Amino acid sequence: MYYYNASSKSCELFLSDSCSRRRNAFDKMHECQVTCTGLPCVTVLSPEPDYCDQTMNFFYYNTYLGKCHQNIRCNRLGSNFNSMTDCQQACQLRTTEEGARS
Numbered sequence: 001m002y003y004y005n006a007s008s009k010s011c012e013l014f015l016s017d018s019c020s021r022r023r024n025a026f027d028k029m030h031e032c033q034v035t036c037t038g039l040p041c042v043t044v045l046s047p048e049p050d051y052c053d054q055t056m057n058f059f060y061y062n063t064y065l066g067k068c069h070q071n072i073r074c075n076r077l078g079s080n081f082n083s084m085t086d087c088q089q090a091c092q093l094r095t096t097e098e099g100a101r102s
Contacts (some may be wrong), residue, residue: 001025002032059084061091 001014003025011032014025026032058080060071068087071080081087 001027002029004032058082059087061087
């Protein structure tokens, strides 16, 4: 289970199970990140790919590489965008702006 720590402004693993049924509890890290951090740019690809036909076209932000990519898998975990431009505007520009502020 994961929870959002307001002090560190990040999602963290529960160290004990005593609080695991609160509203601020999530089964998966990406659920916490998408819900609480306001980051629409979360990469979550399942370990076993389920490839789509060519008619499905959506994009995701790869947090490890810092770039948007076309998703050829049918899984839609994490954040997905309808176009490369939407992904870049939401994720790559935000990342660049945040880096300039630090």
